Amino acid sequence: xxxxxxxxxxxxxxxxxxxxxxxxxxxxxxxxxxxxxxxxxxxxxxxxxxxxxxxxxxxxxxxxxxxxxxxxxxxxxxxxxxxxxxxxxxxxxxxxxxxxxxxxxxxxxxxxxx
Amino acid sequence: xxxxxxxxxxxxxxxxxxxxxxxxxxxxxxxxxxxxxxxxxxxxxxxxxxxxxxxxxxxxxxxxxxxxxxxxxxxxxxxxxxxxxxxxxxxxxxxxxxxxxxxxxxxxxxxxxxxx
Numbered sequence: 001x002x003x004x005x006x007x008x009x010x011x012x013x014x015x016x017x018x019x020x021x022x023x024x025x026x027x028x029x030x031x032x033x034x035x036x037x038x039x040x041x042x043x044x045x046x047x048x049x050x051x052x053x054x055x056x057x058x059x060x061x062x063x064x065x066x067x068x069x070x071x072x073x074x075x076x077x078x079x080x081x082x083x084x085x086x087x088x089x090x091x092x093x094x095x096x097x098x099x100x101x102x103x104x105x106x107x108x109x110x111x112x113x114x
Numbered sequence: 115x116x117x118x119x120x121x122x123x124x125x126x127x128x129x130x131x132x133x134x135x136x137x138x139x140x141x142x143x144x145x146x147x148x149x150x151x152x153x154x155x156x157x158x159x160x161x162x163x164x165x166x167x168x169x170x171x172x173x174x175x176x177x178x179x180x181x182x183x184x185x186x187x188x189x190x191x192x193x194x195x196x197x198x199x200x201x202x203x204x205x206x207x208x209x210x211x212x213x214x215x216x217x218x219x220x221x222x223x224x225x226x227x228x229x230x
Contacts, residue, residue, distance in 0.1 A: 004157075006157075031215070031216075033217070033218065035220075040123070040222060040223075041222060042120075042204065042220045042221055042222035042223050043158075043204065043220040044220075045217055045218070045219075048215065048217055050213075050215045056211065056213050056215065058217065088155075090157060090158070092158075092218070094216075094218075096216075097215040097216055098214075098215075098216060099146055099208050099210065099216040100146060100165055100208075101208075102148055102160050102163050103148075103158075103160075103206075103218050104160075105150075105157035105158040105159075106157050107156055107157045108155070108156065108157050110155070
């Protein structure tokens, strides 16, 4: 089945540690996105990528980094510089970054800092 | 600035009653508009989308939405709500960034509670 796979579903991190969230898609989509979700704040865009080896900062990129070395993969690293990383993280992809297509979402990763 | 506003944070309706969830957007060009639904701890599922053409669009699970350009609105409706519709609903717009890439901007969501 085609879709977006995020792993792990739950992740615990100690303060001061970097952690990487995985996002893989087999939909052959060009564009991929990372969102952060906090209660009452909707989805906020962290980073997005329209093509391999290219990505742009979203609205809340500070303390995060990404890479896009393969079309199907778009991992997100939450660094120790992110002040409040506990949140639900959603990865999405769309066929094209040129509009006119919908975004498909993974099942999310819940990150908790302990 | 590009934005999406969902003015209702929570809505409670009785099972079988009609439903309307409000969405207003701010975007200078012709918008691509979406409604998504999210169950607790899950990803988002697309309910329906508007790109062009008929301003009344039909979606899955009996939902429909009407695009009104003059009001910058894209309200979601359902004639008769089922208990399984209890979830959080997000309105979104695909907006063109300065890089030329489209990105999806979401509202803050409306949480629907259904009374038996």
